[in-house]
Amino acid sequence: MPRHDREEVARRAGHATWREAVEATAHLSQQEAGRVLGVSHPTVRAWRAELGLGVAAARPSxxxxxxxxxxxxxxxxxxxxxxxxxxxxxxxxxxxxxxxxxxxxxxxxx
Structure with missing residues (x-):
């Protein structure tokens, strides 16, 4: 699995910082956020966990x-x-x- 330069990923996705990019995609599922940011969904999961954000979009009970x-x-x-x-x-x-x-x-x- 490739290591991504977080700041470069954020810049390519149109965000100033990787934190801003992850927070801006927090309402999306991991797969959707991965497509928007250009990284794999396990990377999105790890970044969200590091920031203390939920790891997935809300699901119906x-x-x-x-x-x-x-x-x-x-x-x-x-x-x-x-x-x-x-x-x-x-x-x-x-x-x-x-x-x-x-x-x-x-x-x-x-």
Whole structure:
């Protein structure tokens, strides 16, 4: 992995200092910040950690993800054992998929 001259990276990205460059991209994910600054995302992670910034953009909670899944009837994961077990959906399709999955576990593949 190449070592980057922090100040040179900042200048190429249009910032006065590397600290300013890292702080200006703190709202982005590591991958997006890496593309903007022209470095790898592990480099962004290390720089953010050195400055005491969060290492990644905020992500939705598990409860928010489950609620969004359950509200979207067109989601391709409906009708799957994953939808029932991991995402907490109790629609008829997910319930049926879970029942079939459990039956196959007990009796073996059909």
């Amino acid at each position: 598990a409860e928010q993800l489950k609620a969004a899944f359950q509200a979207d009837a067109g989601d391709a994961r409906h009708g799957s054992a994953n939808g029932y077990r991991n995402l907490g959906c109790r629609c008829p399709a997910c319930t049926s998929a879970w029942t079939d999955y459990q039956r196959a576990r007990r009796t073996g593949p059909a």
